Amino acid sequence: MNERLFLAINGLSHHSAFLDALMVFCAQYIPFILIAFLAYLWILGKSAGRRAAFRAGLSGGLALVLACIVGVFHYQALPSVLGLGRPLILHTSNNSFPSDHVSFAFGIAMSLLFSGSTSIWPQAVLLAVLVSFARVFVGVHFPLDVLVGAVVGTSASLLIHLLRKKLSDRIADRVHGVQERILSSMSRGSR
Template identity: 30%
Template sequence: MMILNIEELNLTWFQSINASANAPELVVNSAKFFAEYVLYALPLFFIFLWFFGTKAQKEIVLKSLLVIFISLCIGQLIIMFFPHPRPFMMGVGRTLIVHAPNASFPSHHMIFFSAVFISHFLAKNYKISLIFFILTLLVAWSRIYLGVHFPFDMIGAFCIVMCVALLLELFWKRIRSIIMNSLILYKHTQK
């Protein structure tokens, strides 16, 4: 029995997801939409919740942004010390969108979407978390399918975000009022 190491498993999984030479144009275009354009909806979503949402929704926005910021910082440290090339930099698979030849692990797209998903899930806002869970999966699939990420780039990003979000949950009660009161003028509504 042959045991695959992590890199071989990553490559094997990538090759099973990456677009084939005869990939349908509709699937490729759908993947491009999720890989490149859905990300632009996140700031609009945050802005909408910030200006029209409840205090609890604003709190989720802040938590999501904190999780994203901390996760991106961790990601940058990983990139500095353990850079991993993208599939096209290694000459594997098909690449169907243009991307800079920089480190692929962890995926920033995955950090953004999984942070919103996990923040809503932990806040027991299950309807929105389900929508973002589906978007997270679609974005992860599309970026692998189009050849700019490996599966472990997505899994690693998700794990980083999960750890950061759970740690933030532990300390949120202590820092919540400081952050909320300094960014939102809610003193008049608190009793």
């Protein structure tokens, strides 16, 4: 079923140059858009927004670590290595399970959802779903790879959310305090 669903989704590629280019963009660059969301929240947000951005960044990082650990215990060759589908991009990894891009994206998106303090979580969740579909569309992951990536990212964000009061919010407040002191001293030094 995993292979059949992969072939059905990947089979949508190579019919429209525009759609192919859009999916390649989504598959490769959505994580950077999510990082820009976090920068926006950190720089322009109030305390709750900064904390949400910090937790989301931690969640994305933890999701990548967990994805690497899961990948050590289960190997799945890339579809192209197995001669399946028609890839639109070359992927340098030799293990497609789970998808690092999807783990990272869902780590950030679900953390923003769990924070409840930011209005950009729906866009972040939509982007995480889009990168999941795009990774299969362009031929670098099987559907199970992205599904497990979504579970890994969601699990990481849930763990960070549960530890927010004891750990991440305190660290975020301290980091912001250091940032404010640095910016304050820089502005005094430029006068």
